[in-house]
Amino acid sequence: MKVLVTGPDGVLGSNLVRELLKRNYEVSVLLLAGTKSPTLEGLPITSYYGNILDVASLEIPFQNKDIVIHCAAATAVYPARNAFVNKVNMEGTRNVADAVLKNNIKKLIYIGTANSFSFGTTKDKAGVEDTPYRSLQYGLDYMDSKRYAQEMILEAVKNEGLPAVIVNPTFMIGPYDSKPSSGQMILALHHGKVPGYTSGGKNYVAVKDVAFAIANAIEKGRIGECYILGNENLTYQEAFTKLANAIGAKPPRIKMADPIVKAYGAINSSLAKLFKFEPAVTKELAIISCDHHYYSVEKARKELDLPQTPIEVAVKECFDWFKENGYLSKN
Secondary structure, three states: OEEEOOOOHHHHHHHHHHHHHOOOOOOEEEEEOOOOOHHHOOOOOOOEEEEOOOHEEEEEEEEOOOOEEEEEOOOOOOOOOHHHHHHHHHHHHHHHHHHHOOOOOEEEEEOOOHHHHHOEEOHHHHOOOOOOOOOHOOOOHHHHHEEEEEHHHHHHHHHHOOOOEEEOOEEEEOOOOOOOOHHHHHHHHHHHOOOOOOEEEEEEEEEHHHHHHHHHHHHHHOOOOOOOOOOEEEEEEHHHHHHHHHOOOOOOOOEHHHHHHHHHHHHHHHHHHHHHOOOEEEEEEHHHHOOOEOOHHHHHHHHOOHHHOOHHHHHHHHHHHHOOOOOOOOO
């Protein structure tokens, strides 16, 4: 079986490619022209170079493939309103769907986000797949564009016969995080740069578990269905304690009041706009950090055999990879 992965060199893609190779799939990847991908070096894969916004560059990579897994996305959350993010996540996904239809590919697996559903504000009432979108309130084009793309895929399933399955990961942690992305939080804890924790919480998952479930979706995923891929619903206090303990760091002890957190985010965003820098904490991210975003993963556990690796294991794997690749010495 021939599988093409777009966006293969992020933390998810890098783990997914390895999972597919483990299962003896013939793996090809679509990389952005001009990029270097250290997490893919030495792997027995075929590399194509192109851009999901350039339809012509998709012609050859999509030929004679059985499965396409669309991981490529623009994930920037600053500025909150971002035309490029919208273009990549909406127009780019449409181009991928069209290429799948044109080449009679058996299945498209679209990587969405759990944010595209209602989030549970308490752990006993976690969000599920058949709930409406609630994150419009945050005003982030990243979240909005991913929700739009998901709706577009589902409409194409109904009206155009697109053979698509959607998977919706929560917050992923694990090795091969070369950017780094989610691993920035682990590095910050290691360097003692996390002053406190906010009142909110969210769902965490080992990226290897997500990769495993996506690979299972090739055979088990039902066309037109969405699957939340996650694991542990944790408050930020619980999460930071687990993360810190896993890497031998000190967890933050100070709980920061919501008004202070939100004021800091608003000031940071204003200063960033004035002095032209990218803030680590924006107005929108500050608000999100004070909310609870909890999700149920029962559907994916039942239908995709989603594993539930303890988050401490994923954190340790991420930390060890950082150590082996010289990230711990970088401040």
